[in-house]
Amino acid sequence: MKILVAYFTKTGNTRKVAEAIHDAVKQEKPDLLPVKDVQDPGTYDLIICGFPVQAHSVPVPVQEFLKNLKSGQKLAIFSTHGSRTEGQLPKEAIKHALSLARNVEILGSFTCRGEVEEEIIEALMAKSEHRSWAMEAASAKSHPDEADLEDARVFARNMVQKLRSF
Numbered sequence: 001m002k003i004l005v006a007y008f009t010k011t012g013n014t015r016k017v018a019e020a021i022h023d024a025v026k027q028e029k030p031d032l033l034p035v036k037d038v039q040d041p042g043t044y045d046l047i048i049c050g051f052p053v054q055a056h057s058v059p060v061p062v063q064e065f066l067k068n069l070k071s072g073q074k075l076a077i078f079s080t081h082g083s084r085t086e087g088q089l090p091k092e093a094i095k096h097a098l099s100l101a102r103n104v105e106i107l108g109s110f111t112c113r114g115e116v117e118e119e120i121i122e123a124l125m126a127k128s129e130h131r132s133w134a135m136e137a138a139s140a141k142s143h144p145d146e147a148d149l150e151d152a153r154v155f156a157r158n159m160v161q162k163l164r165s166f
């Protein structure tokens with residue numbers, strides 16, 4: 001079974017989660033690569049793909065990556081985001097990401113919070129209409145934390161177990 005953990009990251013949060021996922025299933029000898037460095041995604045049985053939510057959506061390089069997956073491949077997806085995990089927005093972004101990967105078999109998804117860059121919070125705080133989102137984003141500080149990473153490891157092991165059960 002060939003497994004790939006592919007990720008896009010701007011400030012490192014999603015890479016941290018990707019590394020925890022990779023580490024959790026290392027007995028399967030998965031590859032760990034930024035999406036831009038993946039040469040031939042079609043050769044993997046399971047792709048675990050992660051992205052940061054940006055502007056409520058999926059970063060363009062990840063959109064392109066997902067659109068190019070081959071039919072019959074298995075996909076698990078994860079994201080990091082500044083907004084609260086219980087909210088609707090992270091779910092919408094995952095839904096959108098999954099809709100781009102047509103014909104693949106979806107095994108599951110995982111999301112956790114990720115600290116938002118100080119500059120972005122300051123810029124949002126300056127505008128009254130964005131202030132409540134800025135406060136929410138600020139409360140993501142120090143995520144992903146160890147509990148998030150442990151949840152990510154559990155998710156990864158579940159995904160591999162699901163793959164085996166096919």
Ligand SMILES: Cc1cc2nc3c(=O)[nH]c(=O)nc-3n(C[C@H](O)[C@H](O)[C@H](O)COP(=O)(O)O)c2cc1C
Pocket residue numbers: 008009010011012013014015051052053054055056057080081082083084089113114115116117120
């Ligand atoms: C340009 C930009 C746009 C963002 N937009 C959102 C958003 O719409 N919703 C959200 O919950 N978080 C948003 N965030 C926060 C990131 O999703 C979060 O900090 C994430 O963990 C960053 O992951 P990374 O370090 O892997 O880039 C945004 C961050 C950036 C830099």
